Amino acid sequence: MNRITLTLVTALAPAAWGTTYLVTTELLPAGHPLLAGLLRSLPAGLLAVALTRRLPRGAWWGKVLVLGGLNIGAFFPLLFLAAERLPGGVAAAVAGAQPLIVLGLGALVLRERIRPLAATAAVAGAGGVALVVLGPAAALDLWGILAALGGVTATGLGMILTKRWGRPAGVGPVAFAGWQLSAGGLLLLPLTFAVEGPIPPVDGSAVLGYLWLATAGGIIAYTLWFRGIQNLPVIVPGLLALLSPVVATVLGVLVAGESFTGLQLVGIIITLAALTGGQLAARPRRTSATTAEPSAAPVPAR
Numbered sequence: 001m002n003r004i005t006l007t008l009v010t011a012l013a014p015a016a017w018g019t020t021y022l023v024t025t026e027l028l029p030a031g032h033p034l035l036a037g038l039l040r041s042l043p044a045g046l047l048a049v050a051l052t053r054r055l056p057r058g059a060w061w062g063k064v065l066v067l068g069g070l071n072i073g074a075f076f077p078l079l080f081l082a083a084e085r086l087p088g089g090v091a092a093a094v095a096g097a098q099p100l101i102v103l104g105l106g107a108l109v110l111r112e113r114i115r116p117l118a119a120t121a122a123v124a125g126a127g128g129v130a131l132v133v134l135g136p137a138a139a140l141d142l143w144g145i146l147a148a149l150g151g152v153t154a155t156g157l158g159m160i161l162t163k164r165w166g167r168p169a170g171v172g173p174v175a176f177a178g179w180q181l182s183a184g185g186l187l188l189l190p191l192t193f194a195v196e197g198p199i200p201p202v203d204g205s206a207v208l209g210y211l212w213l214a215t216a217g218g219i220i221a222y223t224l225w226f227r228g229i230q231n232l233p234v235i236v237p238g239l240l241a242l243l244s245p246v247v248a249t250v251l252g253v254l255v256a257g258e259s260f261t262g263l264q265l266v267g268i269i270i271t272l273a274a275l276t277g278g279q280l281a282a283r284p285r286r287t288s289a290t291t292a293e294p295s296a297a298p299v300p301a302r
Contacts (some may be wrong), residue, residue: 017244
């Protein structure tokens with residue numbers, strides 16, 4: 001699979017996550033976001049493990065617990081807290097800072113050099129998302145902001161460690177995604193029932209919503225996402241994550257009849273331009289044999 005195709009396939013993951021808001025508000029019982037996160041992760045993860053018949057070995061048990069905890073187990077509760085204390089637009093705008101966080105963590109952990117064009121794309125992407133999702137009624141709350149920042153930092157660190165540790169030899173992307181979904185879901189299991197109580201009655205629409213989150217937004221999206229993280233420069237998936245609030249906004253307008261302003265259109269254009277610029281920034285530079293830059297490839301799994 002060439003670079004362009006891999007980037008487009010990886011972009012399907014945040015695009016699928018962009019449907020979460022519409023599915024949650026239109027199909028799922030209100031007041032149970034953690035339950036949605038649990039059902040998006042644990043059943044699909046366990047099914048993937050059962051179908052692939054692969055389990056972690058040795059040090060990978062600890063690594064999977066860390067990755068699943070960061071990418072899912074920590075992210076969903078922090079997202080829930082941010083959603084409780086902030087308007088949705090503010091929470092999404094804070095999430096737009098993830099490319100900057102990924103750039104910083106990539107420099108610290110992977111020792112990837114921060115290129116000016118990549119940094120510019122990250123800043124522009126964050127600003128574009130802010131224009132898309134922020135409205136005049138936006139309000140700030142310290143704990144909500146900290147929760148939102150904590151959530152995107154957790155997933156950003158999860159991205160960096162996923163790239164740093166690679167994937168065990170002979171383990172496919174479906175099994176690898178299943179490990180992390182299972183680990184994160186098991187961490188969410190007690191928290192969900194402690195915070196939200198018993199599972200509420202569900203109708204046919206809710207069943208369809210949960211199935212969508214578990215398949216398109218769960219095992220399929222995370223399989224594509226983790227494979228992209230491992231095979232693309234770290235800034236690429238970091239910027240692709242900005243597609244999620246953009247897709248959520250577009251679906252809100254087309255399906256839910258939400259209003260759309262010229263400022264939001266400008267924000268979408270800026271975000272898409274940042275995504276394109278980020279791809280150019282991440283392209284490997286042509287170097288001579290004597291001045292070649294050190295490889296930023298993930299360390300092989302042991």
